[in-house]
Amino acid sequence: MNIEKYPSRLLENAVNEFAKLPGIGRKSALRLVLHLLRQDNDEVIAFGNSLIQLKNEIKHCKKCHNISDTEICSICSNNSRHGSIICVVENIRDVMSIENTLQFNGLYHVLGGIISPMDGIGPSDLEIDSLVERIEKEEIVEVILALSTTMEGDTTNFYIFRKLKEKDIKVSTLARGVSIGDELEYTDEITLGRSLVNRVAYENTLGK
């Protein structure tokens, strides 16, 4: 299937656009475009407009750099949240994941990525300086580092930790251990080892 002849230039354009998305090949792209062609005019136009509007109008919160419809996002502007605890995350998906747990009532700081020399992402590409600035300006008591438990995540954690060492704040990180529902037999040895070293008093796990 080297030669792909589309019967229409308009169709080809739309397929090309879909095929640029991650994880969507040309065959899937064609399937999606043909699906859209079968939908009502209004539906497809709404789709197209939602993308144009998204790009034209969306903002990033000036405080936490999360995606927002307003200058300051709904989390940062919510007075019932604790402004003294900042949870540092990689991207907005992580904000959503943590929000879904309903276990955190502080504010966030979205880095926009993690330090990854392989991908050419250094500390200056991330919102680390603005994090330090926030800590200097606002009354922050604790910073929770909630990054991926990968090599890159660990590097970023350590970089931020060093930056914050002299400030008078608590820096914590997410507990690592055996996932709930996991069988020990299938847990990798590093996770299992850490969860042994960092074992918690049994009574602390009750009633949670």
Place this chain on the structure above:
Amino acid sequence: MNIEKYPSRLLENAVNEFAKLPGIGRKSALRLVLHLLRQDNDEVIAFGNSLIQLKNEIKHCKKCHNISDTEICSICSNNSRHGSIICVVENIRDVMSIENTLQFNGLYHVLGGIISPMDGIGPSDLEIDSLVERIEKEEIVEVILALSTTMEGDTTNFYIFRKLKEKDIKVSTLARGVSIGDELEYTDEITLGRSLVNRVAYENTLGK
């Protein structure tokens, strides 16, 4: 993950639109939208516009019902193709598949689906009447039925065959047999059985 709080209404709209597409769940939709957000403005606006344009401007060829930018598609208006042979297919993807083989030089007729009572698709929902009309008007010698080898495909084949029985034309269907590169051991018995019944003279397979 029951409660999904998006930090932005614009983001949520775009995710909703993507999640309507077949095979794309809400998590993938979010991933795609965040990918688009990282792209240049122009890129995303081109994407949105390609969809709007597609729906507003695309036409169906008046002759073969394939998707086209013009009233009569590029295949139907190509004088170097044999106008006396019509290949009947389900949809435009099948046209593209057959075109890619470079083995067919006639015209097409796109039914727009196959007879499927389970999905509520009857003969009147398809371009069968217009096929019969074409055969009456144009000088057609042969109709090749190139539909899926499913129950629905067979039903549609038979329905069209009965409609064309009285006309003085040849009605043929695609050869069915063992796929090239397949091992006999793994070929299903119906295909293998048919390929035995419809065996061809060995010399006919040489030089192809």
